[in-house]
Amino acid sequence: MQRDLAAMSATEYDLVIVGGGITGASTAWDASLRGLKVALLEKDDFAHATTSGSSKLVHGGLRYLVNGELKLVRESLRERRIWENVAPHMVHPLPFVIPTYGWGMKGPIVLGLGLTLYDLLSFDRNWLSDDDKKLPGFRRLSKGKALDLVPSLKREGLTGAMVYYDCQMFAPERLCLECIEGAVECGADVANYAEVTGFTTEAAMGRGVKVTGVNVADEVTGAMHTIRGKVVVNAAGPWADKTMAMADETPARRLIRSKGIHIITRDLSGDHALAIQSAIGGHFFVIPWRGYTIIGTTDTVFEDDPDELGVTEKDIEDFLAVVNDGLPGLHLTREDVIHFYAGIRPLVDTTPQEVPDADGESAKEAEKDSYNASRAAEVYDHAPEEAIDGLISAIGGKWTTSRHLAEQVVDLALKKLGRTAKCETQCTPVYGGDMARxxxxxxxxxxxxxxxxxxxxxxxxxxxxxxxxxxxxxxxxxxxxxxxxxxxxxxxxxxxxxxxxxxxxxxxxxxxxxxxxxxxxxxxxxxxxxxxxxxxxxxxxxxxxxxxxxxxxxxxxxxxxxxxxxxx
CATH class of the missing domain: 1.10.8 (Helicase, Ruva Protein; domain 3)
Structure with a gap:
């Protein structure tokens, strides 16, 4: 890959993508495979934010079943299998242990029913050529075997555990980069440290305006460039609403930003991941990764500038309290924390907009809830509601479903361009993924x-x-x-x-x-x-x-x- 903003400014593109995280990367890869001339611009480094700040999981979202989001779970399970196929060096099976307590909602009967449905929804999970990637169905463990496997579990009320399978990534930031490299191999032009500062527009036929490109500040040279495109895709993740505001000061779509921190410590669970419920802080995962353990994640509304994201000592202290409540046998302290990192989940805000009160805050704003907010994505065409043609925003979503979100974005872009071409990312290896076993x-x-x-x-x-x-x-x-x-x-x-x-x-x-x-x-x-x-x-x-x-x-x-x- 070679970075050349001057050459990009002399080229007219079918698609200009704003954002170099996994949504933008997947969109560039998909569109390039379908024959579109693509430019991708990222204001920092590729995969620098949410994409690399994840729990490293490719999963179906078992807990979304509680909210009745069967469509999202099924989509996630299908995409999990696709990632295993197209990125075999990056996406690997991972067994999870969930302890059961009592005989009510946290007991083996209810959880067993949920996992039965989870397995049914993943009916195609073993449509894979590599036998090592195939995922068994769930199984139940007795109380004794659960404690043998995870001695740190709370013992009061413990009735056993369930073992089920999902997947994890070896390096999400590299997988994102491989999608970008695949796009470049198919003719895309990309640049990091290239901040989009505004849109170029012209009067549209009928009403409103048509977006014709973007203004870009080269963070390396300080030069300004204009990159022209027939369609512009806003794939800016946690910055998506700020990007929308460049075209309309009061965009029709809003985000809830959810901050999630992770800590890394010594190996705690061997080959198994744990899904644990804490009475003081919701659920968290204990995940084996490269010989160490990732514990995550928190889920709190983040209202500061996403550029100011970081982890405080209080974040770590509060999260350790949650972890030690859920797994009291660990007795983790600050000295056990080898590393930490944070990410922001960009969630679609579905609460109705209200007129702010005298303090500038509406009742709905005060009730934002990132933990229970849907992880479903939205592909938003700005033409019908805002009379801004040529601009598409990809909002929300999750790592696992990013490829499918990109497919929907490119489908809409092709429709706007008056062209047709079938998506191929579900069956094309990523850059580096061309291997059998x-x-x-x-x-x-x-x-x-x-x-x-x-x-x-x-x-x-x-x-x-x-x-x-x-x-x-x-x-x-x-x-x-x-x-x-x-x-x-x-x-x-x-x-x-x-x-x-x-x-x-x-x-x-x-x-x-x-x-x-x-x-x-x-x-x-x-x-x-x-x-x-x-x-x-x-x-x-x-x-x-x-x-x-x-x-x-x-x-x-x-x-x-x-x-x-x-x-x-």
Whole structure:
């Protein structure tokens, strides 16, 4: 991928996409596969916000059954299977344990009925070519076996547990990037650090205006550009309403922003994830991930600017109280927290708008509830209600259903363009996903690259899938680089230097945190240490021409991201 906003400003696109998270990435991938000329613009780095701040799950949404959202559950379960098929190196089965208490709503009978329905709705879950990806139906555990598996469970009233299956992602930020790389391979042009500051419009026939493109500020050079497109898609996630407001100061659709924090700690549950209910804070997950455990997530309305998102010490303290209430045997303390991160869920606000009172707040605004708000998405055409033609907003939704949301967006865009083409993302491997059986592919790759340690090759397959040879080829691009770039960044860590250089030369990494967090995963399990951060910075600095001041600024900025923010 090469970044060239000047060239993009000289091109007219069928589709201009605002937002480089998974919704925008999936839309670019889908539209490019269908033959549209696509531009994608992201104001920060690709996948920098909600996409990477998730629980790493691809799941059907078992708890949505309680709200009667069978359509959303069925959609999610179908999409879970599709992600397993098209991204076999990224999406893997994960067994969940849910304890049962008493014989009422939290007991085995009610939960068993819910899981029976969940399995029925996922009737196609094993339509997969890789047997390792197939998901068994749920099963019940006795009280004794439940405690053997999870000794930290509350014992009072415990009647046993249920085991069911969902999936998790190895690296959501990489999967998002692979959708973007797939779009680029099909002819799309993309740019990160390119902030859309407004829309260009012209008078429409009849009434209103037609959006003809976007104004873009290049965060790297400071230059301004205009990118023209026949249809513009707002896929800005938590910023979607702010993007809509550029076209209409009082947009017809609003968002509820929900803040979710996660903590990472030592291995607590082995190969099983836990779904736990706390009396003081709703449900949370305990999820095994790369030899550690992710615990998440909170779900609180976030009314500040999404650019100001962070984790406070109070956030961690409050969440630990919830976790220790749900799993009293853990006795987790602040010292157990190795890392933490936050994300914002953009939820469609379905509450009726009311005229604000004297304090500027309506009764409905005060009653916002992010936990019980639907995770369903909306594809909104601004032409009928607001007389703004050529603008589509993709609002809300969840990681699992992002591909299907993109399909609906592109269907509408094609209709506006007067063209037809079938969606192919449900049966096309993502960039790096072209392999039959993952275990077989890993074994063959380790044999083919026997000059590298097996854990290095396995990590390369996890991150790049079937494209690992392209990454390793970067080590041969300049004379004398190969030996140095094939070395580990740090002892015991499978990441090697060529991944850093490849990220700069071919994956549009412009800042140190792009590589530490979103290209290599070096920082996703916590601070890898100043020496590792410095080594990565020096590799990037040689590629990007950083002087000592730039190098120091990049390092200090990245290291700050491992710290909590001041409480408000």
């Amino acid at each position: 993952l275990k077989t592919y890993v074994a063959r790759a380790q044999k083919r690259h026997s000059y590298l340690a097996p854990d290095i090759v396995e990590n390369l397959v996890n991150f790049y899938g079937s494209r690992i040879d392209e990454v390793l080829a970067t080590a041969d691009e300049k004379p004398g680089e190969r030996e140095a770039l094939l070395k580990r960044i740090a002892p015991g860590n499978p990441v090697i230097g060529v991944q850093v250089v490849h990220a700069v030369r071919h994956e549009m990494a412009l800042h140190l945190d792009d590589v530490i967090f979103r290209r290599t995963g070096l920082g996703t399990l916590g601070n890898p240490g100043s020496s590792v951060v410095k080594q990565v910075a020096e590799l990037m600095g040689r590629e990007l021409g950083w002087d000592e001041t730039a190098l120091a600024n990049e390092m200090s900025g990245t290291l700050r991201l491992f710290e909590t923010i001041p409480g408000r």
